[in-house]
Amino acid sequence: GAGVSQSPRYKVAKRGQDVALRCDPISGHVSLFWYQQALGQGPEFLTYFQNEAQLDKSGLPSDRFFAERPEGSVSTLKIQRTQQEDSAVYLCASSLAPSAGGSFGYTFGSGTRLTVV
Amino acid sequence: QQQVKQSPQSLIVQKGGISIINCAYENTAFDYFPWYQQFPGKGPALLIAIRPDVSEKKEGRFTISFNKSAKQFSLHIMDSQPGDSATYFCAAMEYGNKLVFGAGTILRVKS
Numbered sequence: 299g300a301g302v303s304q305s306p307r308y309k310v311a312k313r314g315q316d317v318a319l320r321c322d323p324i325s326g327h328v329s330l331f332w333y334q335q336a337l338g339q340g341p342e343f344l345t346y347f348q349n350e351a352q353l354d355k356s357g358l359p360s361d362r363f364f365a366e367r368p369e370g371s372v373s374t375l376k377i378q379r380t381q382q383e384d385s386a387v388y389l390c391a392s393s394l395a396p397s398a399g400g401s402f403g404y405t406f407g408s409g410t411r412l413t414v415v
Numbered sequence: 416q417q418q419v420k421q422s423p424q425s426l427i428v429q430k431g432g433i434s435i436i437n438c439a440y441e442n443t444a445f446d447y448f449p450w451y452q453q454f455p456g457k458g459p460a461l462l463i464a465i466r467p468d469v470s471e472k473k474e475g476r477f478t479i480s481f482n483k484s485a486k487q488f489s490l491h492i493m494d495s496q497p498g499d500s501a502t503y504f505c506a507a508m509e510y511g512n513k514l515v516f517g518a519g520t521i522l523r524v525k526s
Contacts, residue, residue, distance in 0.1 A: 406459050
């Protein structure tokens with residue numbers, strides 16, 4: 299596709315439920331990032347993949363959060379035993395370059411809005 | 416710890432006016448400073464970016480001014496239009512990968 303695709307667009311989960319959020323990056327993009335955006339705030343970094351390797355997971359808030367990109371393309375962010383504080387928009391971004399600075403930048407998807415009730 | 420501080424939180428500008436949003440940072444290792452525009456229900460979209468070896472960059476109606484010694488940078492939107500109404504985020508990146516975002520500025524351009 300032409301852009302970064304995320305699914306589902308909206309997810310309502312009961313507290314304690316597990317959820318899986320999917321990201322389809324732009325074809326051929328080496329780098330993939332997950333960010334969490336709370337209401338009225340800027341996105342906050344969660345984790346970063348270069349191809350299938352997870353190079354940085356320093357932003358994952360707890361061990362309930364897990365991300366994978368097994369074949370270096372599609373990525374899944376999994377949240378176990380969801381809590382109300384997990385309610386946010388989860389954004390995926392991809393970049394052609396191994397490092398996302400310079401002229402390449404990021405392309406963000408539209409996000410998945412997770413609401414935990 | 417807020418590494419990138421953005422102001423104002425919200426801004427109302429008349430059509431045709433200049434919108435100015437300011438950011439300040441602490442980490443001198445940051446070497447890439449992009450600005451993103453976000454519409455409701457959409458992800459952030461890159462507007463314009465600058466590296467610290469340049470003091471100003473202009474693309475169309477958008478200009479970044481960068482003051483390395485003061486560790487500050489700003490976005491100027493000239494001839495602001497109602498279609499520019501959105502949330503704007505400054506960000507900074509240390510060489511490698513992750514962006515650190517400011518808290519955002521909600522811009523409303525009145526027609």
